Amino acid sequence: MYLTGFADEAGKSIDVQIRVTRELGWRHIEARSVQAGDFPVGNIHDISDNAFDLVVEKLESAGIKINCFGSTIANWGKKIDEPFDSSLAEIKRAIPRMQRLNTKLIRVMSFAVRDNDDQMEEERFRRLREINRMFADAGITAVHENCMNYGGMGWPFTLKLLENVPGMKLVFDTGNPVGSADRSKPKPYPRQSSWEFYSHVKEHIAYVHIKDGYWDSELKKGVYTYPGEGKGDVRKIVKDLLEHGYDGGFSIEPHIVVVFHDKTAGTDSASVKADTYMEYGRRMMKIIDEIKSQKSS
DSSP states (O other): OEEEEOGGGTOSBHHHHHHHHHHTTOOEEEEOEEBOTTSOOEETTTSOHHHHHHHHHHHHHHTOEEEEEEOOTTOTTSOTTSOSHHHHHHHHHHHHHHHHHTOOEEEEOOOOOOSSSOOOHHHHHHHHHHHHHHHHHTTOEEEEEOSSSGGGGOHHHHHHHHHHSTTOEEEEESSGGGGSBOTTSOSSOOBOOHHHHHHHHGGGEEEEEEOOEEEETTTTEEEEOSTTSSSSOHHHHHHHHHHTTOOSEEEEOOOSSOOTTOTTOOOSOHHHHHHHHHHHHHHHHHHHHHHHHHHHO
16 A cells, blocks of 8 residues: 655645655655656646656655556546547657656546537446556556546446446545445435545545545535545545555645646645645654554554
8 A cells, every 4th residue: 555646736836846755755746747957737647758768867866656547548538428539649759758657557537518408328338448458458447536527527437438448447425425426316416425425436446535624505515624524434444445455546636725727726825735734744644544443453
């Protein structure tokens, strides 16, 4: 078992991401947005070759590894009724970079949810099979996240996806169900239960994102909290995973200061972002230590 995180929530600079990771005593980063030197910020599979070279140099010098690419492949910004070209291009850019870094996991999704009842399932499944095959052929495991996509509409949709995409594994996000409509139930759709979702898919989980929060019915939006303080069943899920021999990664994705897909968020100072990220990591370590202590007592 190891701890890692979306360190771009501490800062876009690779220097900041390395610093907070080392201060937490961790050895891994889940790479998403990154900036090196004077090069523009971008997803790790999109930045220029020169920028990527500099990222690799800094990581090697610091002794820090990239355990997973937090890619934008097939994510909520891509529609299933639009060409597949952009995702295929991202895959082709990601693979050689992952091989250079010896990174074995990449987060993918299952395209944006459509507003009507026709979710074009067969086309989604066809594309996900191709995505899964391309990475598997390169010795890489693609893990699907229950986010704002087809598989994130509820656990039955994730299970149907897995049935139709043989070999696909999951990265389960503890906080995403809290703010997501459960489209497996009648309208008006209730919010999902993290524990219910987890209980149905846990045998397919290869990796875990730690996020927590609650649904504010008045604001009609999710509110993010430190781990264990929301409705994401973080402690219960982590305890169950560890009791059943889970030995993979726990990746923190705080969202308290920075929300990756919300351009109105993240206005706090650089020091607040870094300090919040590290505090989140420390609280997560405390939760794990307490669970282990209870198990051994």
